[in-house]
Amino acid sequence: MSATNPIIVATDVQKWYEAFHVLQGVNLTVERQEVVVLMGPSGSGKSTFIRTLNALEDYQQGQIIIDGMELFPDLGNIEAIRREVGMVFQQFNLFPHLTVLQNITLAPIWVRRWPRPRAQEMAMQLLERVDILEQAHKYPGQLSGGQQQRVAIARALAMQPKIMLFDEPTSALDPEMVKEVLEVMRSLAESGMTMVVVTHEVGFAREVAHRILLMDQGKVVETAPPEQFFQNPQETRTKLFLSQIL
Amino acid sequence: MAPSNLQSRSTSLLPSVWGWLRRNLFSTWYNSLLTLISVWVVYQGGRGLWVWMFTQAQWTVLQVNLRLFLIGRFPIEQIWRVWLVAVIVAAVASFTAGIIQLNRRAVIGVGVITVAGLGIVPLVGGQVPEILWVLAMGGIVIMNLLLGPRYATYLPKRLLSQGLPLLWLLTLFVVLWLLSGGWGLSSIETNVWQGLLLTLLTAVISIGLSFPLGVLLALGRRSSLPVVRALSILYIEVVRGLPLIGILFIAGVMLPLILPSQIRMDDVLRAICGLTLFSAAYLAENVRGGLQSIPSGQIEAAQALGLSPVLVLGLIVLPQALRSVIPAIVGQFIGLFKDTSLLSLIGLVELTGISRSILSQPRFIGRHGEVYLFIGLLYWLFCYLMSQASRRLERQLGVKGH
Numbered sequence: 001m002s003a004t005n006p007i008i009v010a011t012d013v014q015k016w017y018e019a020f021h022v023l024q025g026v027n028l029t030v031e032r033q034e035v036v037v038l039m040g041p042s043g044s045g046k047s048t049f050i051r052t053l054n055a056l057e058d059y060q061q062g063q064i065i066i067d068g069m070e071l072f073p074d075l076g077n078i079e080a081i082r083r084e085v086g087m088v089f090q091q092f093n094l095f096p097h098l099t100v101l102q103n104i105t106l107a108p109i110w111v112r113r114w115p116r117p118r119a120q121e122m123a124m125q126l127l128e129r130v131d132i133l134e135q136a137h138k139y140p141g142q143l144s145g146g147q148q149q150r151v152a153i154a155r156a157l158a159m160q161p162k163i164m165l166f167d168e169p170t171s172a173l174d175p176e177m178v179k180e181v182l183e184v185m186r187s188l189a190e191s192g193m194t195m196v197v198v199t200h201e202v203g204f205a206r207e208v209a210h211r212i213l214l215m216d217q218g219k220v221v222e223t224a225p226p227e228q229f230f231q232n233p234q235e236t237r238t239k240l241f242l243s244q245i246l
Numbered sequence: 247m248a249p250s251n252l253q254s255r256s257t258s259l260l261p262s263v264w265g266w267l268r269r270n271l272f273s274t275w276y277n278s279l280l281t282l283i284s285v286w287v288v289y290q291g292g293r294g295l296w297v298w299m300f301t302q303a304q305w306t307v308l309q310v311n312l313r314l315f316l317i318g319r320f321p322i323e324q325i326w327r328v329w330l331v332a333v334i335v336a337a338v339a340s341f342t343a344g345i346i347q348l349n350r351r352a353v354i355g356v357g358v359i360t361v362a363g364l365g366i367v368p369l370v371g372g373q374v375p376e377i378l379w380v381l382a383m384g385g386i387v388i389m390n391l392l393l394g395p396r397y398a399t400y401l402p403k404r405l406l407s408q409g410l411p412l413l414w415l416l417t418l419f420v421v422l423w424l425l426s427g428g429w430g431l432s433s434i435e436t437n438v439w440q441g442l443l444l445t446l447l448t449a450v451i452s453i454g455l456s457f458p459l460g461v462l463l464a465l466g467r468r469s470s471l472p473v474v475r476a477l478s479i480l481y482i483e484v485v486r487g488l489p490l491i492g493i494l495f496i497a498g499v500m501l502p503l504i505l506p507s508q509i510r511m512d513d514v515l516r517a518i519c520g521l522t523l524f525s526a527a528y529l530a531e532n533v534r535g536g537l538q539s540i541p542s543g544q545i546e547a548a549q550a551l552g553l554s555p556v557l558v559l560g561l562i563v564l565p566q567a568l569r570s571v572i573p574a575i576v577g578q579f580i581g582l583f584k585d586t587s588l589l590s591l592i593g594l595v596e597l598t599g600i601s602r603s604i605l606s607q608p609r610f611i612g613r614h615g616e617v618y619l620f621i622g623l624l625y626w627l628f629c630y631l632m633s634q635a636s637r638r639l640e641r642q643l644g645v646k647g648h
C-alpha cells in the first residue's frame with residue numbers, strides 16, 4: 001500500500017473526562033481503502049477514540065484530519081465531515097418510528113437534498129446489497145438483530161461515505177447472526193471501503209484487516225499486520241490480551 | 247374434533263351467561279358480597295335519578311333556552327354566520343376523519359351523534375332555513391366520511407400530510423372572520439360570543455397555542471444555554487405554583503397595566519392568553535418526560551448521518567418524544583377544555599356562564615339539576631371525543647413503535 005495520501009490522520013489525540021485521562025495521545029494514520037481493526041481490553045478507550053473521528057466526542061489536545069479537513073475541537077464543519085464518515089453502532093440505533101426504507105432515505109433526502117425517488121432507488125439497491133430487500137417496508141422492531149444491523153450498515157452507506165466506522169457491530173447479536181453481519185462487512189471491505197472497526201472477532205480481524213491496533217489505557221500499544229499481530233506480537237501487553245481472548 | 251366442536255357451540259346461550267356471571271361476579275363469597283352491594287348502590291342511586299328525571303324535572307328550561315346554551319346572545323339576524331361556521335367545521339372535520347380513516351364504527355358514531363344532536367334544532371321549533379342548514383351539514387359529513395378512503399388514494403399522500411394542518415389553520419381564520427366580521431361583513435363585538443360557541447372557541451385556540459409553546463418550554467428547559475434554561479424553569483415552576491383562576495385574574499388586571507394603554511385588550515383574548523400560558527407550563531413538563539425517554543443513541547445515530555441539530559430535533563427526537571406522551575398531552579387538553587368553565591368567573595359568558603345567567607331568570611329559578619345535567623353531558627361529549635381520538639391516534643402510531 002503506497003503511503004502517500006492518507007484519509008485519516010490523528011496525531012497525539014488527548015481527551016479528559018473531568019480528571020480522567022481517557023485518551024493519552026493516540027496516533028493513527030489510515031490510508032484510503034485500508035481496513036484497520038482496533039482491539040483492546042474493556043475501558044481502554046476504543047469507543048471514545050473511534051467516536052472522536054466523526055466528532056461525536058470532542059478532544060482537548062492533538063489534531064485529527066479527515067480527508068484533508070481538520071476536525072477542530074469545536075467547529076462549524078462538523079456536519080460536512082460527518083457526511084463523509086458513516087458509523088455503525090453496537091446497539092444498531094435504528095429509528096424505531098420510521099420504516100427500514102425511511103431510515104435509509106432520511107439522510108440522503110434531508111442532508112444531501114436528493115429527490116425522494118432517487119433516494120428510494122438507491123436505498124433499494126443498498127438493501128439488496130445487504131440482502132434484506134424484502135424487509136423494506138417493515139419497522140425496525142419487526143426485524144431480528146442481525147437484520148437490524150444490516151439495515152444500519154445500509155443506512156450509513158446511503159450517505160455514500162468515504163470512511164465507515166464500526167464500534168463492536170456484532171457484540172449485541174446472538175451468535176447465529178454474527179456471521180451474516182460480518183459477511184456484509186467483508187464484502188464492503190472487498191469493494192474498497194476505508195474502514196475502522198472495533199471488534200473482538202478474531203477471524204474477521206485475521207482475514208479482512210490490513211492492520212490491527214491494540215489499545216490499552218488510552219494509548220495505542222502495538223500496531224501490526226494480522227499475521228504478525230496474532231503469531232508474533234512484540235509487546236507483553238499484547239501477548240497478555242491475546243492469551244485472554246484466544 | 248369437528249363434531250365435538252359443533253356440539254359445544256350448539257349448546258344454549260343461557261349456561262354461558264350464567265358461567266360468565268359465575269366467573270366474573272360470584273367467583274368467591276366476598277366477590278359475591280361486593281357484587282350485591284354494588285348492585286344495591288347502583289339501584290338506589292339510579293332509581294332516585296330515574297324518578298327525578300321523569301316525574302319532577304321540567305325540561306322546558308332546555309327547550310326554551312337551547313339557542314342561548316349553544317350561541318348565547320349572538321345577533322339573531324347574523325345567525326347564518328354561525329351556521330356557516332358549523333357547516334365549514336363539520337366539512338373539514340369529516341374530511342380529515344375520512345382521510346385518516348378513523349375506524350368505521352367510531353366515524354359513524356360521531357356522525358350520528360352530531361347530526362342527531364343538531365337535529366334537535368328543528369324539533370325545538372327551528373324554522374325552514376335552520377333545517378336546511380342541518381341537512382346540508384349532514385349531507386357533507388356523510389359524503390366526506392364515505393368518500394374519505396377515495397380522497398386518500400387519489401390525492402398525493404405528501405400533499406395531504408402537509409395540507410391538512412394548513413387547511414385547519416385556514417379554517418380557523420375563516421371561522422374567526424365569520425364570527426367577528428370586517429372585510430365586508432358587519433363587525434360583531436366579542437362580548438356577544440357566548441355559550442358553547444365561546445367554550446369551543448377558547449378551548450380550541452388555547453389548545454392550539456399552548457401546544458407549540460409547551461414544546462418550546464420543554465426544549466428550553468433542556469437547552470444547553472443557561473439563560474434559556476433558567477428562564478424556562480422559572481416560568482414553568484412559577485405557573486405551576488399558581489391556581490388557574492389566579493392566572494386568569496392576573497391576565498385580566500395585570501396585562502392592561504403592562505401593555506401600552508392604546509391597546510385595549512379584548513376579554514376573550516385575555517382569557518385565551520391566561521389559559522394558554524397556564525396550560526403550556528404543564529404541557530412542557532409532559533413533553534419533557536417524552537424527551538427524556540429518548541435514548542442518547544438515537545441522537546448520536548442522527549448526528550452521525552450528518553443531520554443538523556434542527557433536523558435531529560424535528561425528525562428524530564420530537565416525533566418519538568411526542569408520540570410517547572400522547573395520553574398525557576391529551577389528558578392535559580381535556581383538563582384545559584373543562585377549565586374553560588372558570589372563565590365564567592372573570593365575566594365571560596361561556597357554557598357555564600350562560601347556564602348561570604339562565605338560572606337567574608325568574609322563570610327558571612331552581613332548575614339547577616336539569617341545566618347542569620345538560621351542560622355536564624355536553625362537556626362530557628367533547629371530552630370523550632378527545633379521548634377517543636387520542637386512543638385512535640395512539641393505536642395508529644403505536645404499532646410502529648414495536
Ligand SMILES: Nc1ncnc2c1ncn2[C@@H]1O[C@H](COP(=O)(O)OP(=O)(O)OP(=O)(O)O)[C@@H](O)[C@H]1O
Nearest residue numbers: 017020022040041042043044045046047048049168
Ligand atoms: N461520558 C463519560 N464520562 C466519564 N467517563 C467515561 C465516559 N464515557 C466513557 N468513560 C470512561 O472512559 C473509559 C473508556 O471508555 P470506552 O467506552 O472508550 O472504552 P472501550 O474501550 O470502548 O470499552 P468497551 O470494550 O467496554 O466498549 C472507560 O473507563 C469509561 O468508564
Ligand SMILES: [Mg+2]
Nearest residue numbers: 046047048168
Ligand atoms: Mg466500547
